Amino acid sequence: MIDIKNLVVRRGEECVLRDFDAHVPEGTSVRVTGPNGSGKSTLLRVIAGLTAPDAGQVTVAGHPPADPAVRALRGFVQEPPPLYEHLTADEQLCLVAGVWRLRARDLRDRAAALGLGDRFDVLVGELSLGQRKKLGYLCATAHEPRLVLLDEPFNGLDAQAEQAVRDDLARWRADGRTLVLVSHSDASVAGLVDDTLTVGADA
The missing domain is CATH 3.40.50.300 (P-loop containing nucleotide triphosphate hydrolases)
Structure with a gap:
């Protein structure tokens, strides 16, 4: 490989x-x-x-x-994660879903499993370090x-x-x-x- x-x-x-x-x-x-x-x-x-x-x-x-x-x-989980700070967490997920032709609902389900279920409407720039890490991980691996x-x-x-x-x-x-x-x-x-x-x- x-x-x-x-x-x-x-x-x-x-x-x-x-x-x-x-x-x-x-x-x-x-x-x-x-x-x-x-x-x-x-x-x-x-x-x-x-x-x-x-x-x-x-x-x-x-x-x-x-x-x-x-x-x-490939997917690359970076430190720190490259995210769009002016988007909400949900908008970031929808952007990634569109790139990979995935269902945004499926990404939301995975985000909820990571503990982001109540942060969808929060701007990425206002998320905590741990929350940004979770979102970055999900975005990098969304396409399996x-x-x-x-x-x-x-x-x-x-x-x-x-x-x-x-x-x-x-x-x-x-x-x-x-x-x-x-x-x-x-x-x-x-x-x-x-x-x-x-x-x-x-x-």
């Missing part, structure tokens, strides 16, 4: 990722680990096609990460992608929402989807990953 060869990503004079290699087979669930500042989030952004590498080669399902064919396959990238998906979530996310990950893993996640919490990912990718500034 994901092939990375000799990946180099620089941030100014700093080399965030250096000669990084990885292969993530389809249907595998992997956790990306490494010290703070080692390039974990950057690696996810490269796989998602949002950050261009300075050198090396990255393919997802045989295509460059930014290829439109890949965009339809075959590849799910998750950057600290449990940060800021209450117990109900964390369990709902864990249930989703377990279901997707059982369904043979590919999961790549960054999480500082060992307990949150227990039983959800098959392998580990370690990144480091000197890797």
Whole structure:
């Protein structure tokens, strides 16, 4: 599913990722680990096609990460979530439903399961951090992608929402989807990953 060869990503004079290699087979669930500042989030952004590498080669399902064919396959749960602050939570959900030709009612049901049922009429910019995380997670995964990238998906979530996310990950893993996640919490990912990718500034 994901092939990375000799990946180099620089941030100014700093080399965030250096000669990084990885292969993530389809249907595998992997956790990306490494010290703070080692390039974990950057690696996810490269796989998602949002950050261009300075050198090396990255393919997802045989295509460059930014290829439109890949965009339809993947969902990226980002930290912080990219949302439209001037929309209400319900308008944000309806926008996503329209993009993926989904029923807004189904997204509302999932949002209610995450604890957002009473926040539909609130502007995104007025939601709490945890509520924004829930909404961002739902928007990124609404289309049930075959590849799910998750950057600290449990940060800021209450117990109900964390369990709902864990249930989703377990279901997707059982369904043979590919999961790549960054999480500082060992307990949150227990039983959800098959392998580990370690990144480091000197890797």
